[in-house]
Structures are given as structure tokens and as C-alpha cells.
Amino acid sequence: MKNIHGFEQKNGQLYIGHHSVSSLAQVYKTPLYLMDEARIRSQMRCFKTVFKMEGINTQVLYASKAFLTTAMVQLVEAEGLGLDVVSGGELTTAIQANFPMNQVYFHGNNKSKEEMKLALDHSVGTIILDNEDELNQWLDLMDSSQTLTVFLRVNPGIEAHTHAYIATSTLDSKFGLSLVDPETLNFIQRLQTYSKVHFKGLHCHIGSQILDTEAYFKEVEVLLTYMKNHNLHLPCLNLGGGFGVRYTQQDTPVDLTSFLPSLLNHVKKTCLDLGMNIPELFIEPGRSIVAEAGITVYEVGTTKLTPSGKQYCFVDGSMADAIRTALYQAEYDACLVDRMDEDATTSYTLAGKACESGDILIHHIDLPQVHRGDYLAVFTTGAYHYSMASHYNRLPNPAVVFVNGDTVNVVVEKESYADLLRLDRKL
Numbered sequence: 001m002k003n004i005h006g007f008e009q010k011n012g013q014l015y016i017g018h019h020s021v022s023s024l025a026q027v028y029k030t031p032l033y034l035m036d037e038a039r040i041r042s043q044m045r046c047f048k049t050v051f052k053m054e055g056i057n058t059q060v061l062y063a064s065k066a067f068l069t070t071a072m073v074q075l076v077e078a079e080g081l082g083l084d085v086v087s088g089g090e091l092t093t094a095i096q097a098n099f100p101m102n103q104v105y106f107h108g109n110n111k112s113k114e115e116m117k118l119a120l121d122h123s124v125g126t127i128i129l130d131n132e133d134e135l136n137q138w139l140d141l142m143d144s145s146q147t148l149t150v151f152l153r154v155n156p157g158i159e160a161h162t163h164a165y166i167a168t169s170t171l172d173s174k175f176g177l178s179l180v181d182p183e184t185l186n187f188i189q190r191l192q193t194y195s196k197v198h199f200k201g202l203h204c205h206i207g208s209q210i211l212d213t214e215a216y217f218k219e220v221e222v223l224l225t226y227m228k229n230h231n232l233h234l235p236c237l238n239l240g241g242g243f244g245v246r247y248t249q250q251d252t253p254v255d256l257t258s259f260l261p262s263l264l265n266h267v268k269k270t271c272l273d274l275g276m277n278i279p280e281l282f283i284e285p286g287r288s289i290v291a292e293a294g295i296t297v298y299e300v301g302t303t304k305l306t307p308s309g310k311q312y313c314f315v316d317g318s319m320a321d322a323i324r325t326a327l328y329q330a331e332y333d334a335c336l337v338d339r340m341d342e343d344a345t346t347s348y349t350l351a352g353k354a355c356e357s358g359d360i361l362i363h364h365i366d367l368p369q370v371h372r373g374d375y376l377a378v379f380t381t382g383a384y385h386y387s388m389a390s391h392y393n394r395l396p397n398p399a400v401v402f403v404n405g406d407t408v409n410v411v412v413e414k415e416s417y418a419d420l421l422r423l424d425r426k427l
Contacts, residue, residue, distance in 0.1 A: 005246070013338050018406045021375065028401055044062070046256055050256055062285065062286060064085050066286030070411070083103060083104050087115065091115070106124050106127050109175050155179060157178065157179065199234070202223055206242060216239065225270075228276050237281055239263075239282065240284050241288070256288070290383050295377045296377070296378045299316045311349065317353070318361075319354050321385060322352070324385070327388075331363075334350060334365050399412055
């Protein structure tokens with residue numbers, strides 16, 4: 001039985017779980033986000049299993065910005081991970097799903113007063129501070145009975161090899177405080193003096209879709225050396241996430257089973273060399289848990305050959321449900337789900353229906369000659385597709401369907417035009 005991007009193909013058809021993709025597309029209509037629940041669970045268990053070592057306390061937090069629904073929160077809880085949220089909307093989703101608030105970690109560089117109140121009212125477990133002004137806002141909002149458990153986000157100035165828009169630890173990043181700024185150390189020292197603040201440690205996130213693991217080893221060295229040099233006895237260290245995945249066959253994703261144990265070994269050795277205790281370690285995978293478990297299914301419309309020889313294949317989706325190509329110049333693989341055994345004979349530019357010349361989903365993809373009505377699947381769309389979807393051109397958002405073997409669950413219903421107009425008011 002053949003396999004492509006981790007999905008089975010049988011008799012020329014692509015499958016997710018025990019269902020052909022085309023059969024699900026016929027029932028739930030396209031565009032359609034499909035998520036392999038079993039693969040999501042397996043990836044969560046992999047992180048929990050391999051990010052573990054004798055003598056080191058570890059925790060895995062799911063970075064919910066990658067993909068979040070009520071059902072996804074339920075999976076996170078069921079598999080025993082903590083939850084990283086970055087907005088009041090993500091926090092409210094966790095609240096509605098009855099997720100344990102002591103396992104919620106609230107990020108953000110500009111948390112609003114309303115978001116802070118929401119976090120305080122629901123006793124969110126840990127706050128990741130971005131700067132001192134934010135701390136003052138928390139202290140102003142807290143009543144006499146409340147305390148705050150915090151990490152401080154810092155920038156070690158490590159240049160991870162990734163797109164500029166998703167590199168988050170450069171010295172000019174909008175996130176956190178730079179370790180080369182003397183005022184950062186002054187703030188860290190002040191943080192340890194507040195009676196109502198439990199300062200747990202430093203947080204760092206060096207970027208996203210990182211395929212070069214050396215950046216993580218450098219991150220460990222810089223952070224631990226900084227703590228040692230400044231006599232910071234902090235119980236915890238959060239190394240963030242950003243572990244790369246396979247979007248195309250040219251990508252070599254991070255091998256978690258070898259990388260994470262080696263990262264823990266590096267922490268252990270670095271602490272030994274520095275003569276310091278090993279802090280409790282946190283990581284925050286998001287994309288690497290859900291990306292490869294997801295596909296987006298489209299129906300092919302028409303094709304067009306331009307005078308310059310560019311062959312377009314138009315589908316019923318758009319940059320509204322797949323923004324990453326336009327935003328990050330991301331590359332993807334795709335296939336015709338019912339014609340898997342046919343040879344690719346034509347190079348297409350896969351384009352959407354949005355009224356925008358930049359509405360390109362894949363710039364170059366080799367496929368069999370496409371026909372109107374074919375179903376086409378784009379791989380590795382489980383992260384940052386549903387979560388970044390918009391209503392550009394007043395296009396309704398697709399449904400999200402979880403598949404686990406025989407079981408099929410609609411976890412987000414397909415939007416209707418009525419849904420688009422629900423909050424509109426006439427003059």
C-alpha cells in the first residue's frame with residue numbers, strides 16, 4: 001500500500017483514516033479542512049515520550065495559535081499537554097472547553113486590559129511577560145488576594161534560518177526583551193522582589209519552521225550562560241517551539257526522536273559544565289503537532305493557458321483559506337485525490353478565486369491533466385490555515401472535519417452566507 005505525506009493511497013485514491021478523501025469532500029463540500037485525529041494524538045504522545053530524561057523535569061505545551069478549536073483543546077487535555085494561548089479568543093476557547101486553567105500559559109506582546117481581566121477572573125496558571133510596562137498593568141488590575149506566576153520573554157539574538165516574518169528572536173524583534181540590554185537584567189532582578197509575583201524563569205522562542213537544529217543548541221548555551229553569569233537561580237526555562245515540518249519533498253523535517261533527547265543531553269551537559277542546577281524545561285510545539293495531519297481539499301474549476309505559456313488551474317478556495325503562500329512564499333505539495341496512479345504530465349500554477357493577482361496557492365505543481373470537477377488535496381495544511389483564514393471577498397470559511405479511523409466528526413461547521421452577515425447592521 002502506497003503512502004504520500006503520511007496518507008494512504010489505495011486503488012488510485014487518497015485516504016484519510018478509513019475514508020477516501022473524495023467521499024468526504026462530496027459530503028462536507030469544498031473547500032474543506034481535513035485533520036487526521038490519530039496522527040495529531042500520535043504526535044502529541046511522541047513529544048511527551050521523547051522530551052523526557054532522568055534527572056530533568058519537562059513539560060510540553062501545545063502552541064494553540066497553530067490551530068485551535070474547542071475539539072482541539074479537548075485533544076490537548078486528553079493527551080496531557082499544557083496549553084499556550086496568545087489572545088482572549090484563544091483563552092475563551094480553552095475556558096469553553098473546560099481546560100484546566102492551571103495548565104494555561106498566556107503569551108502576547110500587547111495584552112489588552114480586557115484580556116488581562118479575563119485571565120485573572122479565570123485564574124490562568126502562568127503569564128509570559130513581554131516587558132515591565134505589562135507587569136505594571138497586571139499589578140494595577142490584581143486585587144489583594146491575587147498573585148501572578150510569570151515567565152519573562154527574552155531575545156538571545158540567535159538568527160534561526162527561517163523566513164524573516166517568522167524569526168522571532170532577533171535583536172529588533174517586537175517580542176520580549178533583549179539579553180544584550182543591561183536594563184533587561186535590572187528588570188529580572190526587580191521581578192524577584194515582588195511579593196505578589198512568582199517569577200519562574202525565562203522564555204524564548206527563536207522562530208518558526210526551523211529545520212536547522214543547531215539554533216536550538218545555541219539557544220540553550222546562551223540562556224544558561226546568561227543565567228550563570230548573572231547568578232540567576234531560576235527554577236524553569238522555556239525554550240519555545242518552531243520545530244520544522246515537511247511541506248514539500250525537498251524539506252527535511254526535524255527528527256524529534258533523535259533531536260529532543262540530544263537537546264536534553266545538551267542542557268544537562270551545559271549545566272554540568274557551568275556548575276548549575278538543571279532547570280525544569282518547557283517546549284511549545286504547535287505546527288509540528290498539527291501541520292502534517294491536515295490537508296485542504298478543493299474542487300477544480302477551469303484552467304487557463306496564458307500567452308506566455310503559464311498554465312493555471314483554478315480551484316474553489318483562495319488565499320482566504322490558505323494565506324501562507326502569499327504571506328511567507330510558502331511551498332506545498334498537492335495531488336488529484338482520485339487519480340493518484342496517473343503520471344504527472346503538466347506543470348500548473350494553482351490559483352484561487354479571490355479577486356487578487358497574488359491569490360496563488362502553489363506556484364509550480366506537476367499534476368495529471370486536470371478536469372473540471374476533480375478534487376485536489378494540498379498537503380501539510382493543519383497549521384496556520386484554519387487559524388489564519390479570513391473573509392476576504394466575503395468568502396465563507398470551510399468546515400473542519402476530524403477523521404480517526406472510521407470516525408468522522410465535524411468540529412467546525414462550514415460557514416454560510418448568513419453567518420457572514422450575522423453581525424452586520426443596517427444604517
